[in-house]
Amino acid sequence: MTEGLEEARESESSSASSAVAQKHRTSMAVWNVPTPIEHGARFNPRIGVRCDDGCVLSGATVEVLDDAGKRAATGTLGPDPWGGTPDLYWAEVELRAPVDDGYHGWSAGFPQATVASFQHDQASQAFGLSTTKPPECTVTVGVTDGDTREPVDGAYVRLGLHSGYTDESGSVKVALPKDSYELVVWKTKHKMHRNTIVIAKDEDIRVELTGCKVCTGLA
Numbered sequence: 001m002t003e004g005l006e007e008a009r010e011s012e013s014s015s016a017s018s019a020v021a022q023k024h025r026t027s028m029a030v031w032n033v034p035t036p037i038e039h040g041a042r043f044n045p046r047i048g049v050r051c052d053d054g055c056v057l058s059g060a061t062v063e064v065l066d067d068a069g070k071r072a073a074t075g076t077l078g079p080d081p082w083g084g085t086p087d088l089y090w091a092e093v094e095l096r097a098p099v100d101d102g103y104h105g106w107s108a109g110f111p112q113a114t115v116a117s118f119q120h121d122q123a124s125q126a127f128g129l130s131t132t133k134p135p136e137c138t139v140t141v142g143v144t145d146g147d148t149r150e151p152v153d154g155a156y157v158r159l160g161l162h163s164g165y166t167d168e169s170g171s172v173k174v175a176l177p178k179d180s181y182e183l184v185v186w187k188t189k190h191k192m193h194r195n196t197i198v199i200a201k202d203e204d205i206r207v208e209l210t211g212c213k214v215c216t217g218l219a
């Protein structure tokens with residue numbers, strides 16, 4: 001059972017002296033990152049770390065690095081594992097989104113640390129932030145079935161980075177900044193709808209989906 005683990009350790013620390021105790025391996029998770037996020041908005045991602053040997057990691061430090069590698073926040077792992085997990089210790093950190101449009105590749109890190117009297121290897125986990133201007137318009141997308149003329153409930157509607165699902169009346173409201181967007185609408189057993197629209201004011205858009213018995217929605 002430990003065979004794979006031994007191998008992985010060996011390849012990572014082949015230059016280390018055999019007299020030095022092997023470090024415990026750690027891994028990380030990042031969640032609660034909104035997407036897209038408005039320029040400059042505050043958000044509170046959760047950073048989790050677990051030790052392969054099941055150590056209690058409470059009190060250890062985690063950090064978040066921005067896309068320039070600059071430390072954007074640090075946090076301290078809390079007293080209890082994340083609900084439903086035996087050993088994922090976590091911290092909530094406060095961050096502020098960049099003020100320019102686009103995709104930002106950030107990462108969370110667990111610096112090499114001694115916790116619970118054991119040396120722990122460093123770990124990191126990348127996460128992405130897609131930033132957007134604050135919304136200026138509300139777009140209502142109404143989806144009907146072109147064959148039955150009935151509203152389509154639960155259709156996935158995406159405008160650029162913004163998305164949602166239609167309600168039982170077949171419509172969904174999406175708030176977004178003025179821009180040009182690719183509109184994609186899909187639902188199983190229908191052909192996917194895709195077109196480009198320019199949004200400069202509040203809009204009401206109607207989309208008719210064509211039935212298709214074999215379409216998964218992605219086809």
Ligand SMILES: [Zn+2]
Nearest residue numbers: 024051053055
């Ligand atoms: Zn450990």
